[in-house]
Amino acid sequence: MVVMLNYPDKKRKISYSWRDMPKRWGHSFHPICSYLAMFPPGVPRYFIEQFTKQGDVVLDPFSGRGTAPLEACIAGRIGIGVDLNPLAYLLTRAKTTPPSVEELYKRVEELRNEYVKPDITQINKIPLKIKMLYDNELTLPQLLFIKEKFSNWKENCSNADIFLLACLTGIMHGKVNKSGTSYLSISMPNTFSMSPNYVKNYIEKHGLVKPKVDVFDQLLKKVQRVYKDNQPVEQGFSYLENAKNFSRIKNEHIQNENVKMIFTSPPYLKVVNYGTFNWIRLWLLGEDIDLIDKSLKLDDNHTLSGYVNFMLDIIRESEKVLQDGGLACFVIGDVAKPGKDPLNLAEYVWENVKFETNLNLYGIVEDHLPSKDKVTRIWGKTQGKATSIDRVLVLYKGVAPDLNYSLRSKKILKKYNF
Numbered sequence: 113m114v115v116m117l118n119y120p121d122k123k124r125k126i127s128y129s130w131r132d133m134p135k136r137w138g139h140s141f142h143p144i145c146s147y148l149a150m151f152p153p154g155v156p157r158y159f160i161e162q163f164t165k166q167g168d169v170v171l172d173p174f175s176g177r178g179t180a181p182l183e184a185c186i187a188g189r190i191g192i193g194v195d196l197n198p199l200a201y202l203l204t205r206a207k208t209t210p211p212s213v214e215e216l217y218k219r220v221e222e223l224r225n226e227y228v229k230p231d232i233t234q235i236n237k238i239p240l241k242i243k244m245l246y247d248n249e250l251t252l253p254q255l256l257f258i259k260e261k262f263s264n265w266k267e268n269c270s271n272a273d274i275f276l277l278a279c280l281t282g283i284m285h286g287k288v289n290k291s292g293t294s295y296l297s298i299s300m301p302n303t304f305s306m307s308p309n310y311v312k313n314y315i316e317k318h319g320l321v322k323p324k325v326d327v328f329d330q331l332l333k334k335v336q337r338v339y340k341d342n343q344p345v346e347q348g349f350s351y352l353e354n355a356k357n358f359s360r361i362k363n364e365h366i367q368n369e370n371v372k373m374i375f376t377s378p379p380y381l382k383v384v385n386y387g388t389f390n391w392i393r394l395w396l397l398g399e400d401i402d403l404i405d406k407s408l409k410l411d412d413n414h415t416l417s418g419y420v421n422f423m424l425d426i427i428r429e430s431e432k433v434l435q436d437g438g439l440a441c442f443v444i445g446d447v448a449k450p451g452k453d454p455l456n457l458a459e460y461v462w463e464n465v466k467f468e469t470n471l472n473l474y475g476i477v478e479d480h481l482p483s484k485d486k487v488t489r490i491w492g493k494t495q496g497k498a499t500s501i502d503r504v505l506v507l508y509k510g511v512a513p514d515l516n517y518s519l520r521s522k523k524i525l526k527k528y529n530f
């Protein structure tokens with residue numbers, strides 16, 4: 113499929129191929145833990161292949177579960193992720209600094225041997241909404257032990273422990289099948305956490321039984337699944353920072369204007385509450401859910417102008433860290449209000465910032481994503497303002513970059529057998 117980089121005064125054609133990739137294409141590190149509003153790995157990979165070469169630096173200031181930085185590292189680029197959500201920081205860090213699988217197996221056994229069941233007063237302090245999910249004799253005490261052990265995870269934690277903690281967030285909750293479970297909780301969705309009240313009522317109504325599972329065993333199995341593919345050839349970086357200031361991050365590539373590509377999907381207009389929808393995983397990480405929603409939710413009372421100002425901040429930050437010929441690519445979905453025509457937000461943003469930035473327009477790539485494939489479908493009627501059209505606003509600094517070569521997805525797959 114060929115899609116035009118379309119914009120009235122700029123017409124460039126690129127062969128657009130990620131859509132041809134098999135549905136679940138991607139390295140086995142990607143699904144360490146599900147994350148809301150993530151993009152398919154083929155999307156950043158396509159742009160990375162088209163516009164960068166090995167050794168280049170690729171940065172995502174809204175890295176989420178780390179899709180773009182991981183794709184960069186797999187393709188031999190240096191992937192940098194920035195996100196204000198601790199869960200995103202954890203996942204991106206795990207994916208950009210993975211230890212060897214042997215280290216992980218060894219560390220799980222060490223933790224198993226160190227394990228001492230916390231005393232009853234500690235277990236009693238666990239909120240009821242967490243207690244109702246896990247077997248209170250085996251699973252919950254083990255979880256509490258690990259939570260306490262890693263309570264300092266943001267300040268002081270080895271790459272192996274970060275990776276294990278990331279794997280644990282991925283198995284905190286999920287479906288129990290007839291054949292058993294890969295998760296730790298009563299049977300519930302894995303993608304996001306339903307509200308505590310909903311879960312409580314559901315457990316009572318359906319008489320759900322807490323599975324008695326050993327956390328260390330489940331963790332080992334998870335590591336095995338995640339390490340199905342080869343380790344990425346390159347390592348990267350992850351930062352817990354506000355994207356509005358990402359040019360200030362003390363990283364040599366950022367400080368030396370050495371970034372070749374920014375590839376990112378900025379937060380949508382009030383579609384996702386990252387705290388509320390991850391309250392179980394965030395309990396494990398010792399995080400304040402309300403604080404996360406307050407700091408991560410873009411207030412849509414000042415809707416479009418607020419969003420444009422926010423994007424202008426990010427574009428200006430991008431300008432500061434890009435090298436000459438570097439690109440900034442923003443995945444921006446069209447938005448719609450009920451009964452009104454959808455708005456091409458990517459174009460709207462560009463029209464409103466073009467005189468305020470030194471970056472130039474390369475083009476706007478358009479893609480139609482069937483709404484059933486969008487994670488935001490889970491909100492049904494209240495799915496907010498996201499529509500089925502995603503666009504990639506492509507800007508560049510200084511001299512216009514050339515496309516590397518025209519790729520078809522099968523070639524990418526062949527070249528990067530995991």
Ligand SMILES: C[S@@+](CC[C@H](N)C(=O)[O-])C[C@H]1O[C@@H](n2cnc3c(N)ncnc32)[C@H](O)[C@@H]1O
Pocket residue numbers: 147148149150151173174175176177178179180194195196197200353354355356376377378379380386407408409
């Ligand atoms: C659309 S998601 C990105 C998902 C990502 N592309 C992936 O594949 O997982 C937007 C991300 O922006 C983050 N975010 C929102 N406001 C932020 C801010 N001011 N600074 C940094 N990150 C922010 C959210 O935590 C979320 O992870």
